[in-house]
Amino acid sequence: xSQAAPAAAxxxxxxxxxxxxxxxxxxxxxxxxxxxxxxxxxLASHLPEHVPIGPAAGLLIASGVVLVxxxxxxxxxxxxxxxxxxxxxxxxxxxxxxxxxxxxxxxxKDGTRGAELVVLSCSLAxxxxxxxxxxGFTVARFQPLDEPGREAG
Amino acid sequence: MEAGTLAPEVRxxxxxxxxxARDFEIVPRVGLPIVAIVIGGLIAAIAANKxxxxxxxxxxxxxxxxxxxxxxxxxxxxILARLSIPARVEFTTRLMPKMLLIMPTVVTxxxxxxxxxxxxxGTIYSVYPNHxxxxxxxxxxxxxxxxxxxxxxxxxxAVLFELKKERPNPAVIQKLMTRFIYTAAITGxxxxxxxxxxxxxxxx
Numbered sequence: 001x002s003q004a005a006p007a008a009a010x011x012x013x014x015x016x017x018x019x020x021x022x023x024x025x026x027x028x029x030x031x032x033x034x035x036x037x038x039x040x041x042x043l044a045s046h047l048p049e050h051v052p053i054g055p056a057a058g059l060l061i062a063s064g065v066v067l068v069x070x071x072x073x074x075x076x077x078x079x080x081x082x083x084x085x086x087x088x089x090x091x092x093x094x095x096x097x098x099x100x101x102x103x104x105x106x107x108x109k110d111g112t113r114g115a116e117l118v119v120l121s122c123s124l125a126x127x128x129x130x131x132x133x134x135x136g137f138t139v140a141r142f143q144p145l146d147e148p149g150r151e152a153g
Numbered sequence: 154m155e156a157g158t159l160a161p162e163v164r165x166x167x168x169x170x171x172x173x174a175r176d177f178e179i180v181p182r183v184g185l186p187i188v189a190i191v192i193g194g195l196i197a198a199i200a201a202n203k204x205x206x207x208x209x210x211x212x213x214x215x216x217x218x219x220x221x222x223x224x225x226x227x228x229x230x231x232i233l234a235r236l237s238i239p240a241r242v243e244f245t246t247r248l249m250p251k252m253l254l255i256m257p258t259v260v261t262x263x264x265x266x267x268x269x270x271x272x273x274x275g276t277i278y279s280v281y282p283n284h285x286x287x288x289x290x291x292x293x294x295x296x297x298x299x300x301x302x303x304x305x306x307x308x309x310x311a312v313l314f315e316l317k318k319e320r321p322n323p324a325v326i327q328k329l330m331t332r333f334i335y336t337a338a339i340t341g342x343x344x345x346x347x348x349x350x351x352x353x354x355x356x357x
Contacts, residue, residue, distance in 0.1 A: 014353050026307070030299055030304070033299045034299050038295070040291075043294060044277065045279070049279060051239045095257060098192070102196070103265060109199060109269070110269065110272045134303060134307050135306065135307045138310065139308030139311045142264070143315075
């Protein structure tokens with residue numbers, strides 16, 4: 001098992017970035033968010049008509065798959081500060097559940113129902129999970145391991 | 154800039170000594186009641202479905218969102234890029250915690266009230282004559298959301314955690330601040346598109 005590179009600046013020489021080999025969590029998260037945003041725009045742009053739900057559902061499923069892949073890749077990372085990740089992500093999750101809840105409330109208040117509501121709700125769920133994951137990852141990737149040698153998962 | 158020089162001095166990007174750790178709150182708790190009041194007011198405005206309340210939230214918070222993005226992207230960002238590392242650290246530890254509360258609140262209030270306002274006025278429906286402009290606004294907001302949520306906000310939080318460390322790594326701060334400055338410039342540029350779209354919709 002490889003040890004984490006020191007995150008703090010070395011006493012001599014120019015400071016270095018920690019050279020962890022971590023999965024591409026940020027690009028995958030942006031891809032996932034882009035897919036649900038595209039699905040949301042597709043649905044919103046056709047209101048109040050009922051449009052085929054297939055394209056939006058397809059984009060949502062693709063986004064969900066990217067989320068699952070992202071979580072699996074991150075879980076397999078050999079060295080990662082999981083305690084800091086969890087500490088940050090849980091509070092970010094709370095904040096984004098409130099934000100997603102506000103948006104959901106507006107959709108329900110406006111009478112969105114049926115398959116459209118299901119797709120929008122699931123899209124908000126992906127959003128409310130993926131953004132905290134990304135925030136937690138970005139914070140934890142630059143921090144040293146609190147328990148050296150701890151395995152992910 | 155040193156005294157006696159006329160040309161602006163561009164500081165070299167390479168960081169020198171590690172900045173000292175600082176004592177500050179990453180999320181300023183004193184601001185949480187204000188956020189709660191805004192969210193409560195937003196819920197009340199949507200539940201009441203009154204034109205003035207919805208206009209107030211959408212216009213006031215939308216204007217704040219646009220102005221903050223433009224100011225950060227085109228005024229503060231370039232200034233920040235030319236500051237020395239200690240000056241950046243000083244500025245960042247004072248600005249970023251506040252931004253962590255301000256931006257999500259402002260964005261949520263703008264979007265939620267905007268959607269309800271569009272429902273009230275009928276502008277979100279495909280029969281609206283300027284529907285194309287409304288869809289364009291969805292696309293602009295969507296792109297801004299992906300950039301802000303995927304790059305800008307995580308960098309904001311991560312740089313604050315780095316600055317809280319006993320020995321912050323200047324290279325990490327440099328990398329995250331560079332990301333912050335570039336993404337702020339991109340969202341600032343997209344806010345110009347928002348201004349064009351919203352003024353077009355409001356005057357049609």
